[in-house]
Amino acid sequence: MPHLKIKDHQLEYEWHGPGPDQAPTLVFLHEGLGCVAMWKDFPAQVAAATGYGALVYSRAGYGSSDPCELPRPVRFMHDEALNTLPQVLDAFEIRDAILIGHSDGGSIALIHAGGIRDARVKGLILLAPHVFVEDLGLDSIRRIRDDFRNGDLRQRLQRYHGKNTDTAFWGWNDVWLNSDFRSWNIEEYLPRISVPVLLIQGDDDQYGTRAQIEAIERGVVGPSQKLLLKNCGHSPHLDQFEQILTAINMFGRSLLP
Numbered sequence: 001m002p003h004l005k006i007k008d009h010q011l012e013y014e015w016h017g018p019g020p021d022q023a024p025t026l027v028f029l030h031e032g033l034g035c036v037a038m039w040k041d042f043p044a045q046v047a048a049a050t051g052y053g054a055l056v057y058s059r060a061g062y063g064s065s066d067p068c069e070l071p072r073p074v075r076f077m078h079d080e081a082l083n084t085l086p087q088v089l090d091a092f093e094i095r096d097a098i099l100i101g102h103s104d105g106g107s108i109a110l111i112h113a114g115g116i117r118d119a120r121v122k123g124l125i126l127l128a129p130h131v132f133v134e135d136l137g138l139d140s141i142r143r144i145r146d147d148f149r150n151g152d153l154r155q156r157l158q159r160y161h162g163k164n165t166d167t168a169f170w171g172w173n174d175v176w177l178n179s180d181f182r183s184w185n186i187e188e189y190l191p192r193i194s195v196p197v198l199l200i201q202g203d204d205d206q207y208g209t210r211a212q213i214e215a216i217e218r219g220v221v222g223p224s225q226k227l228l229l230k231n232c233g234h235s236p237h238l239d240q241f242e243q244i245l246t247a248i249n250m251f252g253r254s255l256l257p
Contacts, residue, residue, distance in 0.1 A: 190219025
C-alpha cells in the first residue's frame with residue numbers, strides 16, 4: 001500500500017476512481033479504532049456509484065502508518081483537523097472535496113469545516129459523529145477496554161493495525177477516558193459551518209445518541225439533512241450498506257453534479 005509523508009509521519013493511503021483534476025474527491029476520515037482496511041470496500045463502492053475520486057488514509061498510529069507518540073493530547077482531533085488534514089488535501093492537490101467522517105473522523109471533519117473555512121470543502125457526510133461527551137459513550141469505551149484486555153478484541157484489531165495495535169487502541173481509549181476529556185465539546189465550531197451536511201445515525205449506536213445529530217442540526221448555518229436508521233449500530237456504512245450508499249450518492253451529486 002502506498003504511503004504519503006505528512007510532517008514527520010508516513011501515512012498509508014488508497015485512492016479509488018478519478019484524480020482530483022478530473023472529478024471531486026471524497027475524503028474518508030476513519031473512526032477512533034479505524035484505518036484504511038477497516039473501511040473495507042465501502043470507499044471503492046462509493047467512488048464507483050458517484051463517479052468521484054476517493055481518498056482513504058490512516059492517521060498516524062493506525063494501520064500501517066507510522067506510530068504516533070502517546071499519550072494523545074485532549075485536543076488530538078483539533079490537531080488532525082486544523083494541521084494534518086489541510087496538508088493531506090494540499091499533498092494530493094485536491095480541488096473540490098466532500099469529507100466523509102465516521103465517529104472521531106466526523107468530529108475532525110466538523111472542526112476542519114468550522115475552524116478553517118476551507119474553500120475546497122463543499123460538503124460533509126457524517127456517520128455517527130460526536131460534538132460532546134455522553135455517558136453512554138464512556139460506558140461503552142470502558143467495556144471495550146475490558147474486551148481488549150481480557151477478550152479477543154486485541155487479536156481482531158491486530159489484523160488491521162499490526163504493530164500499531166496497542167498504539168491505536170490505547171491512544172484512543174486512554175484519551176476518551178481521561179478526566180480532562182469529560183468537558184470536550186466542539187459545538188463552538190458549528191455556527192461557522194455553511195456547507196451542506198448529511199448526518200447519519202443508527203438507533204442502536206452504543207457510542208452516541210440522537211442528541212449529537214440534533215446539536216449539529218441546531219448549530220450549523222448551512223443546510224443539513226439527516227438519516228436515522230433502525231437496527232443500526234455505530235457503523236452505519238457496514239450495518240446498512242445499500243441505504244447509506246444511495247444517500248451518499250444523492251447527496252454528493254446534489255453538491256457537485
